[in-house]
Amino acid sequence: MNTSVNRFFEGIKGKTVAFIGIGTSNLPLIKLFADKGAKVKALDRKDFEALGENGVLAKEYGAELILGDCYLDNIDADIVFRSPGTPFYKPELVAVRESGNVLTSEMEVFFELCPCKTIAVTGSDGKTTTTTIISEFLKAAGKTVHLGGNIGKPLLPEIESISADDYAVVELSSFQLISMRQSPDVAVVTNLAPNHLDIHKDMQEYIDSKRNIVLHQSAFSKAVVNLDNEIANSFSENVRGQLCKFSVKEQLSNGAYLDGTTICYSDYGKVTRIMDISDIRIPGMHNVENYLAAISAVWGMVDVDTIVKVAKEFGGVAHRAEFVREYKGVRYYNDSIASSPTRTALGTLSLYDFKIAIIAGGYDKHIPYEPLGPVINDKVKLLILLGDTAPKIEQAVREADNFDESAIKIINVTNMEEAVAAAVENTGKGDIVSLSPASASFGLYKNFEERGNHFKSIVNGLE
Known part of the structure; x- marks a missing residue:
């Protein structure tokens, strides 16, 4: 074995190691450190029921679970692994560093x-x-x-x-x-x-x-x-x-x-x-x-x-301009990875030399949408919007210099089922429909994969 690896795992025996987040990416780490002799704590805002199988597995691996809204209060551990989604400068993590304990991450x-x-x-x-x-x-x-x-x-x-x-x-x-x-x-x-x-x-x-x-x-x-x-x-x-x-x-x-x-x-x-x-x-x-x-x-x-x-x-990565199916002459694509305005503009909206239909909107990461408006007007004939960013995207489109109300149809919906139904109703043979949200998935979905898979399941279920 690599001597530095061996030395590291010998050094964590008996130490208390805390992992922030009990998601699928942290579960293998929880098991690894427990197997190597560390006293493992697993911290998560969710309660045990909401964690589902992840909570059960973490307990089976030997972790002490610290759950609920106060999960980051007074973290008592020699080593704390920060999940990527936990802000580095969060006061509770600053307190860990100031206490002299180790704050690190898997990478x-x-x-x-x-x-x-x-x-x-x-x-x-x-x-x-x-x-x-x-x-x-x-x-x-x-x-x-x-x-x-x-x-x-x-x-x-x-x-x-x-x-x-x-x-x-x-x-x-x-x-x-x-x-x-x-x-x-x-x-x-x-x-x-x-x-x-x-x-x-x-x-x-x-x-x-x-x-x-x-x-x-x-x-x-x-x-x-x-x-x-x-x-x-x-x-x-x-x-x-x-x-x-x-x-x-x-x-x-x-x-x-x-x-x-x-x-x-x-x-x-x-x-x-x-x-x-x-x-x-x-x-x-x-x-x-x-x-x-x-x-x-x-x-x-x-x-x-x-x-x-x-x-x-190489056929590409799932959720990145991924062809889903053709239904009644309309081709459906899943570009759920497009979680920012630039990704939608440089991705889906750069692929076609004719106007298409897109489903956009989601969680608001406080990114400016003004640059996306002119691109949508230039490339899109049907804009279906949902989520927190829907008003921002619509505003960017309507306030762009090249906005022409007769050239683009804008439909607001509340969920993905309604979005796909609107696409089916307002497109015809030869059209392209792409999920290209220009927004994060949080709030409606836990990640872009779940969002893309939901879209694909709805489209594949069309009869």
Whole structure:
């Protein structure tokens, strides 16, 4: 076993370790630390009944459950694992640090202990697809890949089985990065735009959190940034190792770029022409950008033939412009991952050269919707709205300079069933209907996957 891993687990024996949140991502950690001899506490705002099977499992694993509205009061533990959704500067967590106890997170510990090369991706949009493409590249090249982070399962429970020749490919959110003081071997920044301002105190805190992905790299590290995105490109000044960029607008001396419709890579002036963008199976210019970022990340690790093979075969990630079915000549797509205005504008609304129908709205993260209004007017003929952000989206559409009341129909509904019914009633053969919320799912659903799955189940149940 890796000696640092062994030393870490020996060190937590008999210690009290608290985990904030009893969700599916923390359950493997609760079991792991209990099995390693720690006294585990599991903290959650929900009561035992609301936790369902998760609460039962946490108890079976040996955790002491601390539940209810006061679950964060007077946290008594040697080590506290913060869940990504718990604000880093929350007073109860500040109190943990001030008491001299350890406040950490799963990803922080994983990065400290991981024996293999780490590749991490962050950004406001595109990070899940980019992370997955990188993983697909490496797997197709015969590498052993551990995929995790914000994309799904925790990786710390796998730490004992990871060898030095493997690759850890992770997606990192701003909530994970805000407290991280160790950066990956290869860092990728897809883009940055206002997001999660309901949790971060301001835009600067959001940007500074993301900056941690490159801030603690060494001279032997590599950073990949988006030249076309001003904020992401500003991270260049913090890069200590190799700086690689990607662009759909400019040719580069080091990085992946477009020459017409051809994806090229310049390795300090040595140019390789890789493929035409038509070779990429998943649609949209935003996915071309995702491929440019992923290619830049793995250049030198994966050969060109493997890159092209993956591009031609990879069908995309669920909930990202995912085709659901055709019903009465209308094609339905699930783009539930579009939880921000920019994701909707650069995703679904960039895919078609004719006007479509979209279902939008959800939880309000206090993001400005004004820039989305003109794009909707340009690309949408039927706008179905639900959730807290419905009035904001409608206002942005109506107040845009290109608003034409005769060119777009706006329908407000209260739930997804009504939204799909409105889509069926107001579309005809040849139309496209896409769930593309431009908003978070909270309030109506616990996450974008649940939202997308509900939409798919309704559409697949149409008769």
